[in-house]
Amino acid sequence: MKPNLKKVTLLLTGLLVGGKLFAQTPMADTSSAKDYVKPFSPESSFRTWSIGINGGMLTPFTIFGSNRNQDFVHPKAQFGYSGYVKKQILSSFGIQADFLGGKVSGDSGQPGTFNDFETKLNYAVSLSANITLANINWRHQQGAIQPYLTAGWGLMAYKPTLNANSGTPIVYKPNNESIKEAFIPVGLGLKFRLGTGINLDLGYQVNFVQSDNFDGNKVNGSSDRFSYAHAGLEFALGKSSKPQLATHNPVSSMRTEYLWENMNTKNQLQAQIDAQKAANDKLKADLDATNANLAKFTADSDGDGVPDFYDKCPNTPAGTKVDGAGCPLPVNKPVVIVTEADKKIVRDAIKNLEFDFGKSTIRAKSYPSLNRVASLLTEKNFSLRLAGHTDNVGSNDANMRLSKDRAESIKSYLVSQGANASRIEATGYGETQPIASNKTAKGRQANRRVEFTLF
Known part of the structure; x- marks a missing residue:
């Protein structure tokens, strides 16, 4: 028994170590986008075929019923091997064809006719339903563990050998022929996702033989049974770009589809908003340009x-x-009408105008007539041009200054009496515009004058 246990232990250790190595490869790091399949997609979008290879321990002890009531109450662990081909129909349901081989042995543990038995299992083929549990996950994109149940029907061929207390082996069926019997395999297990399309398979299976001769000792008439605890690897067949249907979480695809549709809707709305904003900006720019053009005209x-x-x-x-x-x-300009009476007032002012000799000082006797001129300018808003003149006695410069000063002196007086200064123009001409000869005293007196011109 120890060599067989050792073989089984080494096999399980190798599978677990291999599984850990697979788990550390980048294949285990698959994203939801790679596993995404549009909801309600056809079967062709998945990998639905897979194969599995397993190795483990065969023993007549099972978890069902009392093992003390069996023909041989002391089991011996023997190495077993198996394989299967599976077709996944739905995410949680598949059909698989199994093959199982190995040896099953046990010891009676008490004195009797037979000491122990060993049954060589040439083959056990069966067709089983595989129900995957918990691969629909609402919290995670994809579950790392998939529990499963199996149940089916099959046919096996085996050769039991009994060892009598005398030490003589007894073949149950003569001519070394195999016994063929139907059996019902029922199992459960866990599959661990190691990578894209690779799963570690740990399972336990009870095989109900439809006879009492599996151990070669037909005693109480009850059907024999044996168990198979195994570990192995499952490989999904098909393109690696497609997810395995058995490990696919349809809820995750629905969630991804929902998020993508929302994102597309959001992007479309944002694009519409951006387009409208751009249109508004262009409209504003056109309006600004129009306003700028209008500003040129306003x-x-x-x-x-x-x-x-x-x-x-x-x-x-x-x-x-x-x-x-x-x-x-x-x-x-308003028409200025100068009457004879107005002219007389001006002539009187000119007639009565006297200055101190050689100076621009107006003598007091001239004030009354000048006052009447100032009143005339104020009342009728006349303008007045004053032109100062001298004889030729003295230098030209002195005469020019004297004529200008006398005209300015008259202007200042008129302004002091209320006349508008802006309407009085004072100019000096000196001896340049005589009206009589300067050779006579009478002529020089006529040249010494200030002319008043109303307009």
Whole structure:
């Protein structure tokens, strides 16, 4: 028994170590996008075929019923091997064809006719339903462990050999022929996902033989049974780009589809928002350009009521009346009518005007007539031009200064009496414009004058 246990232990150790190595490879790091399959996709979107190879321990002891009631109550562990081909129909349901081989042996543990038995299992083929549990996961994208149950029906061929207490082996069936019997395999196990399409398979199977001669000792008439604890690897067949249906979580694909659709919707809405924003920006830019163009037609820098674009006379002083081209309208000056009475007042002022000799000082006797001139200028808003003249006695410069000073002196006096200074013009001409000969005293007296001109 120890060599067989040793073989089984080495096999399980090798499978577990190999499984750990597979788990450390990049294949185990598969993303949800790679495992994603659009919901309600056809079967062709998955890998539905797989094969498995297993090795483990065969023993007549099982977890069902009382093992003390069997023909041989002391089991011996023997090495067993198996393989299968599976077709996955749904995420949680598949059908698999199994093959099982090895030896099953046991010891009676008490004095009797037979000491122990050994049955060589030439083959045991069966067709079973495989139900995968918990591969639909609402919390994770994909579960790392898939529990499963199996049940089916099959046919086996075996050769039991009994060892009598005398030490003589007894073959149950003569001519070394195999016994063929139907059996029902029932099992459970766990599959650990190591990578894309690779799973570690740990399982336990009880095989119910439809006879009492599996151990070669037909005693109580009850059917024999034996168990098979195994470990192995499962490999999914097909393109590695497709997920294995048995380990596929459809809930994750539905969630991914929902997120992608929401993301696409969000991107579409964002694209529409961006497009509308761009359209609004363009509309604003066009509006700004239009307003800028309109501003050219409405700007009026000088405030004359004519836009700059049409203003042919820019910078017109404020308050100036302009025409349609922005140019000042001609000013119609009021017609000044100077009457004879007005002229007489001026003549009297000229007649009575006297200055100190050689000076611009007005003598007091001239004030009354000048006062009447100031009143005339104020009442009728006349303008007055004063022109000072001298004879030729003295230098030209002195005469020019004297004539200018006397005209200015009269202007200052008139202004002091209320006349508008802006309407009085005072000019000196010196001896340049005589009206009589300077060779006679009478002529020189006529040349010494200040002319008053109303307008």
